[in-house]
Amino acid sequence: MPVEESAPGGAAGADRPHVTAAVLAGGVGARMGGGLPKQLLPLAGRAVLEHAVAAFCAAPEVDDVIVLMVGEHLAEAERIVAGADLAKVSAVLPGGATRTATSAAALAAVSHRRDSDLLLLHDAARPLVTRAVISGCVAALATAGAVGVAVPSGDTVVEVAAGPGGTEMLRAVPPRASLRRMQTPQGFRLGVLRRAYESALADPALVATDDCGVVLRYLPGEPVRVVEGDEANIKITHPGDVEVAEVLLRLRAEAAAEALR
Ligand SMILES: Nc1ccn([C@@H]2O[C@H](COP(=O)(O)OP(=O)(O)OP(=O)(O)O)[C@@H](O)[C@H]2O)c(=O)n1
Numbered sequence: 001m002p003v004e005e006s007a008p009g010g011a012a013g014a015d016r017p018h019v020t021a022a023v024l025a026g027g028v029g030a031r032m033g034g035g036l037p038k039q040l041l042p043l044a045g046r047a048v049l050e051h052a053v054a055a056f057c058a059a060p061e062v063d064d065v066i067v068l069m070v071g072e073h074l075a076e077a078e079r080i081v082a083g084a085d086l087a088k089v090s091a092v093l094p095g096g097a098t099r100t101a102t103s104a105a106a107l108a109a110v111s112h113r114r115d116s117d118l119l120l121l122h123d124a125a126r127p128l129v130t131r132a133v134i135s136g137c138v139a140a141l142a143t144a145g146a147v148g149v150a151v152p153s154g155d156t157v158v159e160v161a162a163g164p165g166g167t168e169m170l171r172a173v174p175p176r177a178s179l180r181r182m183q184t185p186q187g188f189r190l191g192v193l194r195r196a197y198e199s200a201l202a203d204p205a206l207v208a209t210d211d212c213g214v215v216l217r218y219l220p221g222e223p224v225r226v227v228e229g230d231e232a233n234i235k236i237t238h239p240g241d242v243e244v245a246e247v248l249l250r251l252r253a254e255a256a257a258e259a260l261r
């Protein structure tokens with residue numbers, strides 16, 4: 001499916017940046033195992049991918065959504081998008097060999113947008129992202145060029161090093177109060193992400209686990225803002241995580257029903 005202009009009506013005006021959300025679904029889910037990438041697994045009657053895409057389609061701040069899907073399963077992603085009538089989806093495209101390559105493919109897909117427009121990058125494997133989290137990320141982009149959503153760590157997070165005979169030894173205990181667990185979406189002014197990726201992709205030693213980290217490393221002068229994520233915005237990674245997501249969805253639905261009573 002090609003990249004198209006978003007429909008008029010919800011589209012950005014001259015005074016407001018255009019907001020594209022890219023749902024990154026290019027992974028194969030090696031840690032989950034099984035025959036299917038985890039973004040295609042069923043979760044409460046819909047594919048994990050559909051939950052993530054639907055959240056961005058429903059967000060009033062988002063003008064269009066692109067999906068970057070692992071090559072062999074492009075047709076399934078197109079079927080999911082068409083079947084669910086996710087009208088803001090403007091393109092379903094192949095992802096890259098790494099998450100960073102998939103982010104770069106998303107960036108290439110919006111090459112026609114202005115430097116002042118916005119790109120939100122989101123893991124398809126985080127199907128429980130909420131409207132409040134998306135909204136908080138976009139709002140922070142009014143005054144920041146790069147924004148990540150994160151939650152505090154309840155556990156003490158430590159750094160380890162290899163010890164003798166294959167053991168692991170404690171190396172450092174960073175102060176917990178300044179530690180966060182990074183989630184997605186991570187949002188960017190396109191000009192900022194373009195400059196960061198230009199340097200990153202020229203670095204043969206590039207290794208990154210998220211896109212805010214790419215900006216921090218390759219555009220050191222650029223402040224990266226961190227805003228509140230959501231404990232329930234889990235990343236489906238290991239066997240059992242879909243079941244956890246099912247429970248979280250059920251609790252969310254029960255809380256919403258209770259609030260209406
Ligand atoms: N080449 C890749 C690798 C990952 N991702 C996406 O990045 C998100 C977070 O990555 P991760 O949880 O690591 O997914 P997988 O790479 O599928 O999992 P694994 O590392 O266990 O193989 C997922 O939505 C995944 O589809 C991607 O778009 N392109």
Ligand SMILES: C[C@](O)(CO)[C@H](O)COP(=O)(O)O
Nearest residue numbers: 099123182183184209210235
């Ligand atoms: C981007 C991310 O979700 C932030 O927590 C995470 O780093 C993705 O890592 P993965 O190894 O690709 O799952």
